[in-house]
Amino acid sequence: MENLDLKQMSAMVDIIAEEKGLPKETVLDVIEQAIAAAWRKDNGDRDMNVRAVLNTKTGEADVFVSREVIEDELAYNPSTEIPLKEAKAIKKDAKIGDQIEEKHIVKDFGRVAAGTAKQVVIQRLREAENDAVLAAYEDKVGKIVTGTVSRVESRLVRIDLGRATGIMPRSEQIDSDHYSVGQRIKVYVKNIERGERGAQLILSRASAEFIECLFRQEVPELENGTVEIRGIAREAGRRTKIAVMSTVPGVDPVGTFVGGRGIRVSAVMNEIGEREKIDVINWSDNASEYIREALSPAEINKVDIDGKKARVFVSPEQQSIAIGKQGQNVRLASKLTGYEIDIELNKPVAKKKKQNVEDSLLSAIEESTEE
Numbered sequence: 001m002e003n004l005d006l007k008q009m010s011a012m013v014d015i016i017a018e019e020k021g022l023p024k025e026t027v028l029d030v031i032e033q034a035i036a037a038a039w040r041k042d043n044g045d046r047d048m049n050v051r052a053v054l055n056t057k058t059g060e061a062d063v064f065v066s067r068e069v070i071e072d073e074l075a076y077n078p079s080t081e082i083p084l085k086e087a088k089a090i091k092k093d094a095k096i097g098d099q100i101e102e103k104h105i106v107k108d109f110g111r112v113a114a115g116t117a118k119q120v121v122i123q124r125l126r127e128a129e130n131d132a133v134l135a136a137y138e139d140k141v142g143k144i145v146t147g148t149v150s151r152v153e154s155r156l157v158r159i160d161l162g163r164a165t166g167i168m169p170r171s172e173q174i175d176s177d178h179y180s181v182g183q184r185i186k187v188y189v190k191n192i193e194r195g196e197r198g199a200q201l202i203l204s205r206a207s208a209e210f211i212e213c214l215f216r217q218e219v220p221e222l223e224n225g226t227v228e229i230r231g232i233a234r235e236a237g238r239r240t241k242i243a244v245m246s247t248v249p250g251v252d253p254v255g256t257f258v259g260g261r262g263i264r265v266s267a268v269m270n271e272i273g274e275r276e277k278i279d280v281i282n283w284s285d286n287a288s289e290y291i292r293e294a295l296s297p298a299e300i301n302k303v304d305i306d307g308k309k310a311r312v313f314v315s316p317e318q319q320s321i322a323i324g325k326q327g328q329n330v331r332l333a334s335k336l337t338g339y340e341i342d343i344e345l346n347k348p349v350a351k352k353k354k355q356n357v358e359d360s361l362l363s364a365i366e367e368s369t370e371e
Contacts (some may be wrong), residue, residue, distance in 0.1 A: 007059030
Protein backbone atom coordinates (compact mmCIF):
# COMPACT_ATOMS: atom_id res chain seq x y z
CA MET A 1 0.00 0.00 0.00
CA GLU A 2 1.82 3.06 -1.28
CA ASN A 3 2.75 5.54 1.47
CA LEU A 4 0.21 3.96 3.82
CA ASP A 5 1.41 0.95 5.79
CA LEU A 6 -1.63 -0.63 7.46
CA LYS A 7 0.46 -3.08 9.47
CA GLN A 8 2.51 -0.24 10.87
CA MET A 9 -0.65 1.75 11.67
CA SER A 10 -2.14 -1.29 13.40
CA ALA A 11 0.92 -1.61 15.59
CA MET A 12 0.75 2.11 16.45
CA VAL A 13 -2.82 2.05 17.81
CA ASP A 14 -1.80 1.31 21.40
CA ILE A 15 1.15 3.73 21.28
CA ILE A 16 -0.96 6.61 19.91
CA ALA A 17 -3.73 5.92 22.45
CA GLU A 18 -1.26 6.12 25.35
CA GLU A 19 0.56 9.16 23.98
CA LYS A 20 -2.61 11.17 23.30
CA GLY A 21 -4.45 9.98 26.39
CA LEU A 22 -7.26 8.55 24.28
CA PRO A 23 -9.15 5.24 24.46
CA LYS A 24 -7.79 2.57 22.10
CA GLU A 25 -11.26 2.30 20.50
CA THR A 26 -11.18 6.01 19.60
CA VAL A 27 -7.78 5.75 17.90
CA LEU A 28 -8.84 2.62 16.00
CA ASP A 29 -12.03 4.36 14.84
CA VAL A 30 -9.97 7.31 13.57
CA ILE A 31 -7.69 5.00 11.53
CA GLU A 32 -10.67 3.11 10.10
CA GLN A 33 -12.25 6.42 9.06
CA ALA A 34 -9.01 7.28 7.28
CA ILE A 35 -8.96 3.94 5.44
CA ALA A 36 -12.59 4.44 4.36
CA ALA A 37 -11.80 7.95 3.11
CA ALA A 38 -8.77 6.70 1.15
CA TRP A 39 -10.72 3.83 -0.43
CA ARG A 40 -13.55 6.20 -1.39
CA LYS A 41 -10.97 8.50 -3.00
CA ASP A 42 -9.59 5.72 -5.20
CA ASN A 43 -12.63 3.55 -5.89
CA GLY A 44 -15.82 5.53 -5.46
CA ASP A 45 -17.25 8.97 -4.85
CA ARG A 46 -18.05 11.18 -1.87
CA ASP A 47 -21.74 10.10 -1.75
CA MET A 48 -20.85 6.52 -0.86
CA ASN A 49 -21.62 5.22 2.61
CA VAL A 50 -18.32 3.50 3.38
CA ARG A 51 -16.96 1.94 6.55
CA ALA A 52 -13.69 0.12 7.13
CA VAL A 53 -12.65 -2.60 9.56
CA LEU A 54 -8.99 -2.94 10.52
CA ASN A 55 -7.65 -6.17 12.00
CA THR A 56 -4.96 -4.95 14.41
CA LYS A 57 -3.48 -8.45 14.72
CA THR A 58 -2.95 -9.11 11.01
CA GLY A 59 -2.77 -5.51 9.78
CA GLU A 60 -5.37 -6.27 7.11
CA ALA A 61 -8.44 -4.17 6.36
CA ASP A 62 -11.81 -4.67 4.70
CA VAL A 63 -14.12 -1.99 3.36
CA PHE A 64 -17.93 -2.26 3.34
CA VAL A 65 -20.09 -0.16 1.03
CA SER A 66 -23.73 0.19 2.11
CA ARG A 67 -26.56 0.85 -0.39
CA GLU A 68 -30.34 1.04 0.06
CA VAL A 69 -32.55 -1.44 -1.81
CA ILE A 70 -35.10 0.21 -4.12
CA GLU A 71 -37.69 -1.01 -6.65
CA ASP A 72 -36.50 -2.37 -10.00
CA GLU A 73 -36.71 -0.22 -13.15
CA LEU A 74 -36.51 3.03 -11.22
CA ALA A 75 -33.88 5.69 -11.80
CA TYR A 76 -31.34 5.37 -9.04
CA ASN A 77 -28.00 6.60 -7.72
CA PRO A 78 -25.59 3.63 -7.98
CA SER A 79 -23.42 5.12 -5.21
CA THR A 80 -26.16 4.92 -2.59
CA GLU A 81 -28.93 2.75 -4.06
CA ILE A 82 -29.27 -0.75 -5.55
CA PRO A 83 -32.24 -2.30 -7.47
CA LEU A 84 -34.03 -5.18 -5.75
CA LYS A 85 -33.00 -7.69 -8.41
CA GLU A 86 -29.30 -6.92 -7.96
CA ALA A 87 -29.69 -6.91 -4.19
CA LYS A 88 -31.19 -10.41 -4.22
CA ALA A 89 -28.10 -11.65 -6.06
CA ILE A 90 -26.10 -10.54 -3.04
CA LYS A 91 -28.64 -11.42 -0.36
CA LYS A 92 -31.51 -13.75 -1.29
CA ASP A 93 -34.01 -12.41 1.30
CA ALA A 94 -33.33 -8.73 0.51
CA LYS A 95 -36.37 -6.47 0.39
CA ILE A 96 -37.06 -2.84 -0.47
CA GLY A 97 -35.70 -0.45 2.18
CA ASP A 98 -32.96 -2.83 3.38
CA GLN A 99 -29.32 -1.76 3.56
CA ILE A 100 -27.08 -4.08 1.57
CA GLU A 101 -23.36 -4.11 2.33
CA GLU A 102 -20.78 -5.18 -0.23
CA LYS A 103 -17.37 -6.21 1.05
CA HIS A 104 -14.15 -5.10 -0.63
CA ILE A 105 -10.67 -6.26 0.35
CA VAL A 106 -8.23 -3.37 0.71
CA LYS A 107 -5.10 -4.03 -1.38
CA ASP A 108 -3.42 -0.77 -2.20
CA PHE A 109 -4.04 2.97 -2.53
CA GLY A 110 -2.74 5.59 -4.89
CA ARG A 111 -0.53 8.41 -3.68
CA VAL A 112 -3.39 10.92 -3.51
CA ALA A 113 -5.62 8.54 -1.55
CA ALA A 114 -2.78 7.77 0.87
CA GLY A 115 -2.28 11.49 1.43
CA THR A 116 -6.00 11.88 2.12
CA ALA A 117 -5.83 9.10 4.71
CA LYS A 118 -2.93 10.75 6.50
CA GLN A 119 -4.77 14.10 6.62
CA VAL A 120 -7.87 12.40 8.04
CA VAL A 121 -5.81 10.69 10.76
CA ILE A 122 -4.12 13.93 11.81
CA GLN A 123 -7.36 15.93 11.81
CA ARG A 124 -9.52 13.33 13.56
CA LEU A 125 -6.89 12.62 16.22
CA ARG A 126 -6.61 16.35 16.95
CA GLU A 127 -10.41 16.62 17.25
CA ALA A 128 -10.61 13.52 19.46
CA GLU A 129 -7.83 14.82 21.68
CA ASN A 130 -9.56 18.19 21.97
CA ASP A 131 -12.89 16.53 22.82
CA ALA A 132 -11.21 14.42 25.51
CA VAL A 133 -9.54 17.43 27.09
CA LEU A 134 -12.76 19.45 27.07
CA ALA A 135 -14.67 16.54 28.56
CA ALA A 136 -12.42 16.93 31.59
CA TYR A 137 -13.78 20.49 31.94
CA GLU A 138 -17.44 19.48 32.00
CA ASP A 139 -17.44 19.66 35.80
CA LYS A 140 -16.12 23.23 35.51
CA VAL A 141 -19.19 24.48 33.63
CA GLY A 142 -20.97 27.01 35.84
CA LYS A 143 -17.80 27.86 37.75
CA ILE A 144 -15.04 30.47 37.67
CA VAL A 145 -11.53 29.49 36.55
CA THR A 146 -8.35 31.49 36.09
CA GLY A 147 -6.59 31.54 32.74
CA THR A 148 -4.04 33.42 30.67
CA VAL A 149 -4.84 35.46 27.57
CA SER A 150 -3.08 33.67 24.71
CA ARG A 151 -4.46 35.61 21.75
CA VAL A 152 -6.59 38.71 21.20
CA GLU A 153 -8.68 38.78 18.01
CA SER A 154 -11.22 41.28 16.74
CA ARG A 155 -14.24 39.11 17.59
CA LEU A 156 -12.95 36.95 20.42
CA VAL A 157 -10.22 36.40 23.01
CA ARG A 158 -8.51 33.02 23.41
CA ILE A 159 -7.81 31.99 26.99
CA ASP A 160 -5.27 29.31 27.94
CA LEU A 161 -6.63 27.33 30.88
CA GLY A 162 -3.70 24.91 31.15
CA ARG A 163 -4.89 21.66 29.62
CA ALA A 164 -7.41 23.36 27.34
CA THR A 165 -8.01 26.62 25.51
CA GLY A 166 -11.35 28.43 25.64
CA ILE A 167 -12.74 31.35 23.70
CA MET A 168 -14.50 34.44 24.99
CA PRO A 169 -16.71 35.91 22.22
CA ARG A 170 -17.22 39.66 21.94
CA SER A 171 -20.71 39.33 23.43
CA GLU A 172 -19.24 37.74 26.57
CA GLN A 173 -16.64 40.46 27.19
CA ILE A 174 -16.94 43.49 29.47
CA ASP A 175 -16.83 46.60 27.27
CA SER A 176 -14.45 48.43 29.57
CA ASP A 177 -11.96 45.52 29.72
CA HIS A 178 -8.70 45.69 27.78
CA TYR A 179 -6.95 42.37 27.16
CA SER A 180 -3.28 41.74 26.48
CA VAL A 181 -1.35 38.53 25.78
CA GLY A 182 -0.03 37.00 28.99
CA GLN A 183 -2.65 38.70 31.18
CA ARG A 184 -4.11 36.55 33.99
CA ILE A 185 -7.88 36.86 34.30
CA LYS A 186 -10.85 35.15 35.90
CA VAL A 187 -13.54 33.82 33.56
CA TYR A 188 -16.86 32.03 33.95
CA VAL A 189 -17.12 28.68 32.13
CA LYS A 190 -20.46 29.17 30.39
CA ASN A 191 -20.76 25.95 28.38
CA ILE A 192 -19.14 23.51 25.95
CA GLU A 193 -20.38 23.85 22.38
CA ARG A 194 -20.03 20.80 20.18
CA GLY A 195 -20.15 21.10 16.42
CA GLU A 196 -18.74 19.66 13.21
CA ARG A 197 -15.29 21.06 14.04
CA GLY A 198 -15.26 19.53 17.50
CA ALA A 199 -15.93 20.87 20.96
CA GLN A 200 -15.32 24.46 22.02
CA LEU A 201 -15.11 25.85 25.56
CA ILE A 202 -17.16 29.08 25.83
CA LEU A 203 -16.03 31.55 28.50
CA SER A 204 -17.67 34.71 29.81
CA ARG A 205 -17.06 37.80 31.93
CA ALA A 206 -20.22 39.64 30.87
CA SER A 207 -22.84 37.20 32.15
CA ALA A 208 -24.94 37.65 35.29
CA GLU A 209 -23.68 34.23 36.42
CA PHE A 210 -20.13 35.63 36.56
CA ILE A 211 -21.30 38.21 39.12
CA GLU A 212 -23.06 35.52 41.15
CA CYS A 213 -19.94 33.33 41.24
CA LEU A 214 -17.79 36.28 42.31
CA PHE A 215 -20.15 36.99 45.22
CA ARG A 216 -20.08 33.31 46.18
CA GLN A 217 -16.33 33.62 46.56
CA GLU A 218 -16.73 36.64 48.84
CA VAL A 219 -19.90 35.79 50.81
CA PRO A 220 -19.57 32.50 52.76
CA GLU A 221 -23.12 32.94 54.06
CA LEU A 222 -24.33 31.98 50.56
CA GLU A 223 -22.90 28.48 50.94
CA ASN A 224 -24.52 27.80 54.31
CA GLY A 225 -27.87 29.18 53.13
CA THR A 226 -28.09 32.14 55.52
CA VAL A 227 -28.62 34.47 52.55
CA GLU A 228 -29.76 33.89 48.98
CA ILE A 229 -29.53 35.62 45.61
CA ARG A 230 -33.04 35.90 44.14
CA GLY A 231 -32.24 37.76 40.94
CA ILE A 232 -29.55 39.56 38.96
CA ALA A 233 -29.92 42.08 36.14
CA ARG A 234 -26.74 43.23 34.47
CA GLU A 235 -25.42 45.49 31.75
CA ALA A 236 -21.78 44.48 31.78
CA GLY A 237 -19.33 47.32 32.30
CA ARG A 238 -22.08 49.73 33.33
CA ARG A 239 -24.37 48.58 36.12
CA THR A 240 -25.66 45.52 37.94
CA LYS A 241 -28.66 45.13 40.24
CA ILE A 242 -28.73 42.11 42.54
CA ALA A 243 -31.72 41.19 44.72
CA VAL A 244 -30.93 39.31 47.93
CA MET A 245 -32.81 37.93 50.91
CA SER A 246 -32.10 36.35 54.29
CA THR A 247 -33.43 33.00 55.48
CA VAL A 248 -32.50 33.73 59.09
CA PRO A 249 -34.41 36.35 61.14
CA GLY A 250 -32.28 39.29 62.18
CA VAL A 251 -29.70 38.90 59.40
CA ASP A 252 -29.39 41.90 57.10
CA PRO A 253 -28.93 40.45 53.58
CA VAL A 254 -27.81 43.70 51.97
CA GLY A 255 -25.26 44.35 54.71
CA THR A 256 -24.02 40.77 54.39
CA PHE A 257 -23.31 41.18 50.68
CA VAL A 258 -21.83 44.66 50.99
CA GLY A 259 -19.61 43.66 53.90
CA GLY A 260 -17.98 45.79 56.57
CA ARG A 261 -16.98 49.12 55.03
CA GLY A 262 -18.09 47.71 51.67
CA ILE A 263 -15.18 45.27 51.49
CA ARG A 264 -17.14 42.44 49.85
CA VAL A 265 -18.84 44.41 47.12
CA SER A 266 -15.57 46.27 46.51
CA ALA A 267 -13.76 42.96 45.91
CA VAL A 268 -16.30 42.09 43.20
CA MET A 269 -16.03 45.55 41.64
CA ASN A 270 -12.24 45.27 41.58
CA GLU A 271 -12.58 42.18 39.40
CA ILE A 272 -15.14 43.55 36.94
CA GLY A 273 -13.84 47.15 36.91
CA GLU A 274 -14.94 50.09 39.01
CA ARG A 275 -16.81 51.65 36.09
CA GLU A 276 -19.55 49.08 36.67
CA LYS A 277 -21.71 50.01 39.65
CA ILE A 278 -23.45 47.38 41.76
CA ASP A 279 -26.78 47.97 43.52
CA VAL A 280 -27.55 45.38 46.20
CA ILE A 281 -31.25 45.50 47.13
CA ASN A 282 -33.70 43.60 49.31
CA TRP A 283 -35.87 41.09 47.50
CA SER A 284 -39.57 41.04 48.42
CA ASP A 285 -42.46 38.78 47.49
CA ASN A 286 -44.60 41.93 47.50
CA ALA A 287 -44.43 43.14 43.90
CA SER A 288 -44.96 46.80 44.76
CA GLU A 289 -42.25 46.77 47.41
CA TYR A 290 -39.87 44.84 45.15
CA ILE A 291 -40.30 47.40 42.36
CA ARG A 292 -39.61 50.23 44.83
CA GLU A 293 -36.39 48.52 45.90
CA ALA A 294 -35.37 47.76 42.34
CA LEU A 295 -35.66 51.43 41.33
CA SER A 296 -33.35 52.59 44.12
CA PRO A 297 -31.79 55.05 44.72
CA ALA A 298 -34.92 56.81 43.45
CA GLU A 299 -37.67 57.65 45.98
CA ILE A 300 -41.01 56.29 44.85
CA ASN A 301 -44.37 57.81 45.85
CA LYS A 302 -46.75 55.22 44.48
CA VAL A 303 -46.85 51.97 42.47
CA ASP A 304 -49.92 50.79 40.55
CA ILE A 305 -49.77 47.24 39.20
CA ASP A 306 -51.92 45.83 36.41
CA GLY A 307 -50.90 42.30 35.41
CA LYS A 308 -47.21 42.43 34.53
CA LYS A 309 -47.26 46.20 34.00
CA ALA A 310 -46.43 48.73 36.70
CA ARG A 311 -47.04 52.48 36.74
CA VAL A 312 -44.59 54.14 39.10
CA PHE A 313 -45.25 57.68 40.29
CA VAL A 314 -42.41 59.95 41.36
CA SER A 315 -41.87 63.62 42.09
CA PRO A 316 -40.30 65.79 39.35
CA GLU A 317 -36.93 65.88 41.14
CA GLN A 318 -36.85 62.07 41.36
CA GLN A 319 -37.85 61.38 37.75
CA SER A 320 -34.36 61.46 36.22
CA ILE A 321 -33.00 59.29 39.07
CA ALA A 322 -35.73 56.69 38.59
CA ILE A 323 -35.18 56.53 34.83
CA GLY A 324 -31.39 56.66 35.07
CA LYS A 325 -28.81 57.58 32.45
CA GLN A 326 -30.16 56.58 29.03
CA GLY A 327 -32.98 54.70 30.81
CA GLN A 328 -30.57 52.29 32.48
CA ASN A 329 -32.06 52.30 35.99
CA VAL A 330 -35.64 51.59 34.95
CA ARG A 331 -34.48 49.10 32.31
CA LEU A 332 -32.52 47.03 34.84
CA ALA A 333 -35.32 47.28 37.40
CA SER A 334 -37.78 45.97 34.81
CA LYS A 335 -35.45 43.08 33.92
CA LEU A 336 -34.88 42.25 37.59
CA THR A 337 -38.53 42.26 38.67
CA GLY A 338 -40.10 40.95 35.47
CA TYR A 339 -42.50 43.90 35.26
CA GLU A 340 -42.86 46.42 32.44
CA ILE A 341 -42.28 49.66 34.34
CA ASP A 342 -43.50 53.12 33.29
CA ILE A 343 -42.25 56.15 35.23
CA GLU A 344 -44.88 58.90 35.63
CA LEU A 345 -44.96 62.20 37.44
CA ASN A 346 -47.32 62.79 40.35
CA LYS A 347 -50.22 65.02 39.39
CA PRO A 348 -50.13 68.27 41.40
CA VAL A 349 -52.97 68.58 43.91
CA ALA A 350 -55.05 71.74 43.44
CA LYS A 351 -54.90 73.96 46.53
CA LYS A 352 -57.98 75.74 47.88
CA LYS A 353 -57.79 79.54 47.94
CA LYS A 354 -57.37 80.80 51.50
CA GLN A 355 -59.90 83.33 52.74
CA ASN A 356 -58.81 86.23 54.93
CA VAL A 357 -60.58 87.06 58.22
CA GLU A 358 -62.76 89.80 56.73
CA ASP A 359 -64.03 87.58 53.92
CA SER A 360 -64.89 84.88 56.45
CA LEU A 361 -66.89 87.32 58.64
CA LEU A 362 -68.78 88.70 55.65
CA SER A 363 -69.66 85.19 54.49
CA ALA A 364 -70.97 84.32 57.97
CA ILE A 365 -73.13 87.54 58.16
CA GLU A 366 -74.57 86.87 54.70
CA GLU A 367 -75.50 83.32 55.68
CA SER A 368 -77.21 84.46 58.90
CA THR A 369 -79.12 87.23 57.04
CA GLU A 370 -80.43 84.78 54.51
CA GLU A 371 -81.76 82.62 57.32
